Amino acid sequence: MRFAGRQVLSIADFTRDEIVHVLTVASQVEQRGRGALFSGKLMATLFFEPSTRTRLSFEAAMLHQGGQVMGFSDAASTSTKKGESLADTIRMVEQYVDVIVMRHPRDGAARLAAEVSRVPVINGGDGANQHPSQTFLDLYTIAKLFPALLTGDRQLTVAFAGDLKYGRTVHSLVSALCHFKVKILLTAPAGLELPQQYLDECAAAGLPVEIASGLPEAIAASDVLYMTRLQEERFPDPVEFDHIKASYRVNAAMLRSAKPELRILHPLPRINEIATDVDFTPHAHYFPQAGNGIPVRQALVGLVLGVL
Amino acid sequence: MTEPITTSASRVRQVEAIANGTVIDHIPPAMTLKVAALLTGTEDQVFIGANLRSSRMGRKGVVKISNREISPHEASCLALIAPTATVCIIRDFSVVTKQPVPVPERFDDVARCANPNCVTNHERWPTRFVVVRGPSEARSAAPIEVPLRVRCVYCERGFAAGELALLDR
Numbered sequence: 376m377r378f379a380g381r382q383v384l385s386i387a388d389f390t391r392d393e394i395v396h397v398l399t400v401a402s403q404v405e406q407r408g409r410g411a412l413f414s415g416k417l418m419a420t421l422f423f424e425p426s427t428r429t430r431l432s433f434e435a436a437m438l439h440q441g442g443q444v445m446g447f448s449d450a451a452s453t454s455t456k457k458g459e460s461l462a463d464t465i466r467m468v469e470q471y472v473d474v475i476v477m478r479h480p481r482d483g484a485a486r487l488a489a490e491v492s493r494v495p496v497i498n499g500g501d502g503a504n505q506h507p508s509q510t511f512l513d514l515y516t517i518a519k520l521f522p523a524l525l526t527g528d529r530q531l532t533v534a535f536a537g538d539l540k541y542g543r544t545v546h547s548l549v550s551a552l553c554h555f556k557v558k559i560l561l562t563a564p565a566g567l568e569l570p571q572q573y574l575d576e577c578a579a580a581g582l583p584v585e586i587a588s589g590l591p592e593a594i595a596a597s598d599v600l601y602m603t604r605l606q607e608e609r610f611p612d613p614v615e616f617d618h619i620k621a622s623y624r625v626n627a628a629m630l631r632s633a634k635p636e637l638r639i640l641h642p643l644p645r646i647n648e649i650a651t652d653v654d655f656t657p658h659a660h661y662f663p664q665a666g667n668g669i670p671v672r673q674a675l676v677g678l679v680l681g682v683l
Numbered sequence: 684m685t686e687p688i689t690t691s692a693s694r695v696r697q698v699e700a701i702a703n704g705t706v707i708d709h710i711p712p713a714m715t716l717k718v719a720a721l722l723t724g725t726e727d728q729v730f731i732g733a734n735l736r737s738s739r740m741g742r743k744g745v746v747k748i749s750n751r752e753i754s755p756h757e758a759s760c761l762a763l764i765a766p767t768a769t770v771c772i773i774r775d776f777s778v779v780t781k782q783p784v785p786v787p788e789r790f791d792d793v794a795r796c797a798n799p800n801c802v803t804n805h806e807r808w809p810t811r812f813v814v815v816r817g818p819s820e821a822r823s824a825a826p827i828e829v830p831l832r833v834r835c836v837y838c839e840r841g842f843a844a845g846e847l848a849l850l851d852r
Contacts, residue, residue, distance in 0.1 A: 385839060461806050481802040483837025502800050504838050572841055 379681030382489040383497040385505040386547045391554035395525060397674055398515050400683055405670035412673070412682055413442025419472040420446030421464070422499070423455065423479045428643060429499045429508070432668035433476045433676075440673055445472070462491045469494045474680055477501075495679035503543050509642055510547040512671040516664040517599055520638050527556045534560035534593035537603035537623050537648060539569040544642040545603055549573045553580035560597055562587040564619045567609060590623060595632045600625070602641045602648050602661075626650035630658050640664050698732035704749040706771040706778075707761065709737065711830070714765045714845065715744025721760050721849060722748055740767065747773075759793050762786045763812075763844045766831040789813045790833065794847035801838035810850070811836040 376396055418437045422430050425448065434444045447453055455464060465488045468475060475492060477485055478499040485498035500506040518524045521531050533552060539545050539561060549559065553576055561569055561584065577584045587593040593600060605623055610616035624647055625639065638660040641649060653659050677683030710718050715733045723729050732745035752772055761768055762784045771781045792809035803810045812833040831844040
């Protein structure tokens with residue numbers, strides 16, 4: 376299995392064995408703790424649109440292992456503003472660094488960048504398309520909580536709730552879960568259901584998919600509840616948005632019907648969809664999930680740099 | 684009114700026989716005018732038959748272009764918008780070759796991506812689509828979905844080929 380020099384653009388580019396290898400390496404890196412794996416290596420973080428978690432997490436991942444980071448977090452301060460093409464920006468940056476992490480508002484921008492770059496490009500989110508490092512960390516979090524994900528000892532039930540139409544993290548995670556023994560449970564407001572393309576993928580992989588009647592059913596039946604943010608701009612009628620927002624909000628009282636092992640994940644930022652009283656229940660796992668971004672991103676960077 | 688003659692060859696002749704050139708037959712009806720627009724150069728004499736009866740397709744379109752054979756680029760475009768079409772080369776009123784339009788595995792810089800947020804609609808960069816095959820373990824051996832579905836290599840969105848606008852050349 377060769378990872379050195381590889382581009383990390385889409386979870387769809389990885390086989391089951393490759394995904395498991397990344398998760399295994401992440402676990403080893405986490406156990407090893409801080410060190411100097413990336414000593415003498417320089418990462419460019421090219422964030423053409425704002426990001427909090429992804430950029431800080433990649434930078435921390437690099438710095439914790441003795442690497443260095445340069446980059447920008449606002450395209451307005453770059454030559455892009457002067458009309459420079461993305462390809463030219465990448466051709467320039469690749470002269471300076473060992474690895475590029477990029478977030479861009481356009482779908483497919485990371486693949487375009489990878490086609491002109493000699494150094495590995497890691498997609499930190501391209502429009503509504505892909506965010507593979509998030510998917511790897513979501514899988515890593517589930518596998519840490521439920522080793523059965525990788526061993527296949529039992530079928531896990533993973534529920535997705537909220538905006539399943541536009542959420543790229545949901546799309547990528549559903550695609551990735553097609554490699555494993557899970558049941559998918561979906562609950563979404565009308566018009567924000569999971570696109571057919573992903574239902575087809577599940578069907579092709581033999582993954583059972585069920586539509587839950589609502590959040591209470593999803594809570595009662597699942598091992599993992601993956602919540603997503605509802606965005607007001609998706610609803611033309613603000614009254615309808617308020618109504619739907621209320622029915623896709625988890626609070627601590629609702630979790631009384633949950634299995635003890637249920638864990639709630641969220642790609643963050645959470646707005647109203649998870650009440651803060653959930654934070655104090657054993658079911659809340661979204662902050663440790665964000666923390667898992669460090670070993671997972673260290674594994675990805677180390678693998679593509681050829682140092683792991 | 685009497686029903687028109689229904690044999691395929693006769694129907695093609697109903698459009699207009701050409702001495703030399705190319706006949707595109709078995710065009711999905713909705714795509715007939717798109718095919719005509721694709722293949723019509725300023726000097727070309729073009730004959731169009733729309734919604735003709737077809738034993739194979741129910742209804743079909745036929746486009747005939749006098750005095751020239753289609754280019755590889757035009758064949759690629761044709762495969763995208765009319766994958767069921769057959770291409771006949773006519774010389775001296777005779778059909779010299781008659782072949783289904785070859786559907787390539789991928790289409791390079793033939794059509795614009797229908798996703799307005801796709802990077803190819805915002806950067807000076809060629810588009811690329813791959814043909815989507817049916818769900819199967821042996822994906823390469825799986826049949827091409829009809830109507831043809833393609834996936835943008837960049838934004839990863841799937842489209843019915845008919846949704847895509849051809850690029851000007």
